[in-house]
Amino acid sequence: MTGLTWVIAALCAAAVGARLGRLTIRPPSLARSSVAVAAIAMTAAAAVRTPTVAVVISPNDGSLATRVFIGCWVVVSAATALIAAAAWPRVSRRTLTIATVLIPLAAIADLIAITVTDNIAVGSWFIVAVGVFALVVGLRYIAWNPLGRAIAGYLAGLLVVVAILLANPSSTDPTNPWWAIAIIILSLACCSVMIESWFSASAVLRQTSALWNTLLASHPELVEADYQSTVTVLKADDRVSQILDGLYLHAGAGLVPMGNIDTELSPQARAQTIAGWLRGPEGTPVESDLLTTPPGLSDRRWVRMIASEYDRAASTTT
Structure with a gap:
């Protein structure tokens, strides 16, 4: 008792x-x-x-x-x-x-x-x-x-x-x-x-670690030196925003328009394309519209999908 x-x-x-x-x-x-x-x-x-x-x-x-x-x-x-x-x-x-x-x-x-x-x-x-x-x-x-x-x-x-x-x-x-x-x-x-929010946020931080480290190595300005979230849920929200911003910067911030990318692909196919692009040669241009969150998906789910394909692409190449 x-x-x-x-x-x-x-x-x-x-x-x-x-x-x-x-x-x-x-x-x-x-x-x-x-x-x-x-x-x-x-x-x-x-x-x-x-x-x-x-x-x-x-x-x-x-x-x-x-x-x-x-x-x-x-x-x-x-x-x-x-x-x-x-x-x-x-x-x-x-x-x-x-x-x-x-x-x-x-x-x-x-x-x-x-x-x-x-x-x-x-x-x-x-x-x-x-x-x-x-x-x-x-x-x-x-x-x-x-x-x-x-x-x-x-x-x-x-x-x-x-x-x-x-x-x-x-x-x-x-x-x-x-x-x-x-x-x-x-x-x-x-x-x-x-x-559930804590477990979900922890899963986001764990799953997006490799993708975030790659983007942070190329764009260290993504992390503000005077602001670091200590709460797991807020840290996960910041991580999602930083990855989306990092992808946009990595694609040239919209300054390199491309006309040969099919943005009507399914979310899964788009995530695979983005993962292949990130694993490809440095500096390869990509259409920034391809990086936007597909309709019907939240930013968090979209980022997790990209991170999953990014990790899968790494295991395939090795």
């Missing part, structure tokens, strides 16, 4: 740090702020379920700790309801503004009801209702991309919470392993986008 507690603590800390960090680098929106609130409230719930904290809150029978635990999940649910309302396409701006006021007020009223009645069923049904609403709204946003996978994970964790409370709305044991599973899934969902 101690090991699991530390795992939950680490994941919750990562979730809160990731969501607060997201707010510092992106303009705050209702959805981003609500996810951060949900992560913080979930971390509080995770703390309350640990025996040490539970004994401090409720040294006698543990009922107060259970009510505080459910209260934390009410806050998580209220934040989740705001996220779902913001994502629901049928909600107008005016309706969303009203919901932004009413949903927190409903959560506060629910917390007061739990306190006055000493009954967690009021909070349980609020959590279940919000969970079902979020599941209905969120299913359409599940997709095979970082955000879609994060939404799928969040909904999976929410589904576990709803199932636990539906099994017994009037009484729950915070130390139930299913609560731990729900917290772990939700924590991973809250920080999965940032985790």
